[in-house]
Amino acid sequence: MKAYRFALTLALPVFALQACASHQPSKEVTAQMTRTEVVIQQADRSGVAVNSLPELQAAKDKYAKAKTALEKKSAEGDHEALTLAKQAEVDAQFATAKAQSATQQTAAADAQKGVNDLRKETDHSAAAPATTTP
Amino acid sequence: MNVKKSSFAVAAAVAFALAACSSQPVQNDGLEAARVAVQQAESSPDAGKYAAAEVAAAHEALVEADRLAAKNKKDKGIQEQAYVAQRHADIAVQQIAKGQAEAKTGCRSGTPEGRAAGP
Numbered sequence: 001m002k003a004y005r006f007a008l009t010l011a012l013p014v015f016a017l018q019a020c021a022s023h024q025p026s027k028e029v030t031a032q033m034t035r036t037e038v039v040i041q042q043a044d045r046s047g048v049a050v051n052s053l054p055e056l057q058a059a060k061d062k063y064a065k066a067k068t069a070l071e072k073k074s075a076e077g078d079h080e081a082l083t084l085a086k087q088a089e090v091d092a093q094f095a096t097a098k099a100q101s102a103t104q105q106t107a108a109a110d111a112q113k114g115v116n117d118l119r120k121e122t123d124h125s126a127a128a129p130a131t132t133t134p
Numbered sequence: 135m136n137v138k139k140s141s142f143a144v145a146a147a148v149a150f151a152l153a154a155c156s157s158q159p160v161q162n163d164g165l166e167a168a169r170v171a172v173q174q175a176e177s178s179p180d181a182g183k184y185a186a187a188e189v190a191a192a193h194e195a196l197v198e199a200d201r202l203a204a205k206n207k208k209d210k211g212i213q214e215q216a217y218v219a220q221r222h223a224d225i226a227v228q229q230i231a232k233g234q235a236e237a238k239t240g241c242r243s244g245t246p247e248g249r250a251a252g253p
Contacts, residue, residue, distance in 0.1 A: 083214050086214070086218060087214075087217055087218070087221075090217075090218055090221035090222060090225070091221065093221070093225050094221050094224050094225050094228070097224075097225045097228035097229055097232070098228050100228070100232050101228040101229070101231045101232035101235070104231075104232045104235040104236055104239075105231065105232075105235045107235065107239055108235040108236075108238040108239045111238075111239045111240075112238070
């Protein structure tokens, strides 16, 4: 009984100290933060079109907030950071997807216009074969 | 007097408890909006062709949101998962539009190297 009490008095301060010691966020949180950062960087690099999108700005804001939440060094702060970072990740992915889809649609429209122009030109030159274009 | 007061308090407490049970507002607008968005993305005929991974991710997040809602309607996680589901559905819609445009042009263009579908 005495030994038990002794162990307890020893263990308590150890636990208390551990709680005070610098809080480490879980692997899940740090992994998510890294993933979000990479996705935002990718979005940044994916062209001018994406930079003007509010979704990318939202992603950056949320990522910054997540970083601030991590500085609280508490379980609550970690949870907040995880939620924000997850949202920032999908926001940035959405911005990238939106920009890529817009680019592709413009390209498709341009290609269609090119085909139409070419067709017009061939029709025209077939009608008047004497005109030579360099 | 005292007895009267306390019985009133008990009655009030019971009334409040009942009110809380009966007219609990279902504050899961986000979840329902996400459900619609996911269903729309899934029902696109080109979903499997161009956005299979995103549609699957959207579906998974929606299932998780429903699972949380079944346990506790006030769980914060419901809105979080609904947000993720909504975004994955949005991404899927964009990827489908991009794929359809690519098919029209017959080639891919304008995107920097190796950034096709994203993770």
